[in-house]
Structure formats: structure tokens, C-alpha cells
Amino acid sequence: MKPEIIVFDIDGVLIDTSRSFRCAVSRTVQYYITEILGYRDTGILIKPEEVQLFKLAGGFNDDWILSQSAILFFLYKGLKYKLSDTGSIRLAPPGLIEFTDAISSYKDGGLEKTRRYLADLDGNILNKAEESLDRSLVIRIFQEIYAGSGYVKRLYGIEPLLGKEEGLWKNERVILDKNLLLNDVFYGIYTGRTASETQLALEILKLDIPSGAIVTMGSSIVKPDPKGLEIIREYYKKNILAFVGDSMDDVLSAINAKAIPVAIASDKLSRERFSHYTSFIFSDVNEYLRYLRGSE
Numbered sequence: 001m002k003p004e005i006i007v008f009d010i011d012g013v014l015i016d017t018s019r020s021f022r023c024a025v026s027r028t029v030q031y032y033i034t035e036i037l038g039y040r041d042t043g044i045l046i047k048p049e050e051v052q053l054f055k056l057a058g059g060f061n062d063d064w065i066l067s068q069s070a071i072l073f074f075l076y077k078g079l080k081y082k083l084s085d086t087g088s089i090r091l092a093p094p095g096l097i098e099f100t101d102a103i104s105s106y107k108d109g110g111l112e113k114t115r116r117y118l119a120d121l122d123g124n125i126l127n128k129a130e131e132s133l134d135r136s137l138v139i140r141i142f143q144e145i146y147a148g149s150g151y152v153k154r155l156y157g158i159e160p161l162l163g164k165e166e167g168l169w170k171n172e173r174v175i176l177d178k179n180l181l182l183n184d185v186f187y188g189i190y191t192g193r194t195a196s197e198t199q200l201a202l203e204i205l206k207l208d209i210p211s212g213a214i215v216t217m218g219s220s221i222v223k224p225d226p227k228g229l230e231i232i233r234e235y236y237k238k239n240i241l242a243f244v245g246d247s248m249d250d251v252l253s254a255i256n257a258k259a260i261p262v263a264i265a266s267d268k269l270s271r272e273r274f275s276h277y278t279s280f281i282f283s284d285v286n287e288y289l290r291y292l293r294g295s296e
Contacts, residue, residue: 002292003260004238007188007213007229008176009245010201013264013285019171020146021063022048027168028067028142033074033086036141037132043087045074046096053100056273058248059110061192061223064139069114071138073099075129076118104248109222155196174205180289188213188232190243190253192223210235223249226257233257244285246270251277262288 011017026048034041054060060069077083077092094102103113118126140161144152148167149160181187189209191198195218202209212235215221215228233241242260243253251274254261263274263281274281282288 001240001260002295003185003240003242005186005188005232005236005241006182007190007232007241007243007259008285009243009247009250010189010191010193010198012246013244014174014176014205014207015201016173016175018048019173020168022051023171024142024146024168025051025063025067025070027145028138029070029074030086031141031145031162032067032071032138033078033089036134036137037075039078039083039089040085042085043090045086045090046070050096052267052270053096054110055247055249056270057100057104057110057113058224058252059103059106059108059113061247061249062110062217063192064142065110067142068133068135068138069111072111072114072118072126072129072133075132076121076125079125079128080122151200155194155200169200172201172204175284175286176205176207177286177289178205178207180286180293182289182292185292186213186236186238188215188235190215190223190228190232192217194218223247224252224256226253226259229253229257229259233259242280244288248273248277254278264288 008014011021026046029045033039054066060066074089078089081092083089083092103117106113106116108116143156144160144162144165146168147155148165151167152158152160187209193216195216198214198216213232215231221228229241229243242262243250244262245251246264251261251263255277261278263278264284265271265274265281266283271281
């Protein structure tokens with residue numbers, strides 16, 4: 001069925017953020033545990049490509065929450081095994097795959113999932129780990145690593161804290177081929193980005209979307225809440241809507257809104273997970289748009 005409205009997630013769909021947001025998660029976790037808490041840096045705790053494990057578990061659409069959860073997970077392991085360096089913490093059980101597999105069945109938000117899992121292992125150690133987690137500071141570090149000293153005030157209204165940072169957003173590359181957009185379809189955005197991050201993305205994309213068809217983090221609507229899609233559906237006064245995303249929260253948002261879930265997956269694990277929820281799985285957004293053009 002051809003949609004009347006196509007709503008896009010931004011990260012990993014319209015823009016390649018593998019060297020921006022995903023790297024920002026990795027660097028934020030590493031910086032907090034080594035520079036703030038003083039653990040010796042002997043190896044990367046979470047690689048940028050491993051961020052997808054959290055995205056597939058659901059509840060981690062917000063990269064700030066994801067970073068906080070990963071830090072809590074690694075802190076727990078450091079305390080449990082009395083470790084003092086990042087390499088040893090990463091290698092200590094449970095591993096990231098085991099952890100994210102286990103919490104994928106939980107229905108909570110990302111940080112709540114993490115707490116629930118760790119509390120079942122040892123609540124006392126979890127409490128100690130929580131004492132070392134400054135959630136606001138994690139967000140501040142993430143913002144500056146992503147935006148850089150030159151853009152952090154524009155994007156987040158704060159002064160640089162870490163010194164001169166280039167800003168990982170400059171590594172972002174456009175995926176969408178605008179020539180493939182269909183003229184008889186309306187378009188919207190439902191993203192976990194802030195409004196200022198979304199505006200920056202639209203500038204990079206040179207894409208004009210009506211403000212009434214854009215739902216961002218500032219709306220206080222969090223995926224997989226279908227309300228974000230329902231707002232866009234109501235704006236255009238059309239019913240048949242497809243939501244194109246690359247995370248489990250994106251797919252579930254579409255299902256919850258009785259919309260068409262379109263999953264973007266470039267790896268085998270993502271394809272396998274998404275296949276339980278939708279048959280519309282494509283390697284990138286351009287492949288999906290070509291599919292629609294071919295079915296006209």
C-alpha cells in the first residue's frame with residue numbers, strides 16, 4: 001500500500017550519524033568513566049557500532065539516556081569485580097550482547113531497563129553505582145562532544161566546558177537522495193533530536209518540512225509513543241502513513257500508531273530483529289523510495 005504520508009527518523013535514515021552521535025555515545029561514556037571518575041583508560045568501553053545493540057533493545061531512542069545507561073552498566077561491573085581500568089571492565093561479564101539481549105524483553109524505558117537488570121543481579125552494588133552517576137553532567141559532556149565548542153551555545157545554550165572541541169556533527173553525511181522523493185506524498189519528521197539539532201540536520205539536508213509536521217524531543221513525546229505520528233497525521237488530514245526508522249522504538253512507534261513500519265537495517269542482527277515486526281526492511285531510505293517508485 002502506497003502511503004499518503006512518509007515520516008522519517010533522521011539519524012541513520014536521512015543522515016549517516018555513525019561518526020557523530022554514535023561516536024558521541026562512545027566518547028561520552030569513555031570520558032565520564034576515565035576523566036570524571038578516574039578509571040585508567042586501557043581500552044574502549046563501547047564502540048560506536050555497538051550502540052546499535054541498545055537501539056535494538058528498545059527504550060534507547062534518546063542518546064543521553066543511552067549514554068547514562070551504558071555508564072551505569074560499566075560502573076556496576078567495575079564495582080562488582082573491584083576493577084580499576086576500562087579494558088578489564090569491558091571484558092568482565094556480562095557482555096554488551098548478553099545485557100542488551102536480556103533487557104530487550106523489558107517494557108520500561110532505557111534507564112529503567114538497565115536499573116531493573118542490575119538490581120536483579122545485586123541491588124546494593126547498583127545503589128553504589130548510581131551514586132557516581134551524575135546524569136546532568138553526562139548530558140553536558142555529550143552535548144559538547146557532539147556540538148563542539150563552536151556550536152554548543154547555538155545548539156544547547158551553554159558555554160564550552162571541556163575546552164576546544166571540533167564537534168562530531170561535522171562528520172555527518174547526507175544519505176537521502178532528494179531526487180527520489182515522490183511528489184504526491186506528504187513528508188514529516190519524528191525524531192529524538194532536540195529542536196535545534198533537528199534544525200541543523202534540515203540545514204545539512206537542505207530539506208523543507210512544515211514545522212507542524214516535525215516532532216522533536218522538545219515536544220515531550222518519546223518513542224515508541226504513537227502520538228508523534230498521530231500529530232503529523234492530523235496536520236496533513238491524511239490517514240495512510242509510513243514511518244521510516246532504524247531502531248526498535250521507531251518500528252514500535254509505527255505499529256502503535258497503526259501505521260506502516262519501515263525498518264532501515266544494514267546488518268544481519270538488525271534485519272533479524274526487525275523481521276519479527278515488519279516485512280518492510282531496506283538497506284537505506286533510498287532503496288525504500290525506489291521500491292515505492294517501482295510500485296507506482
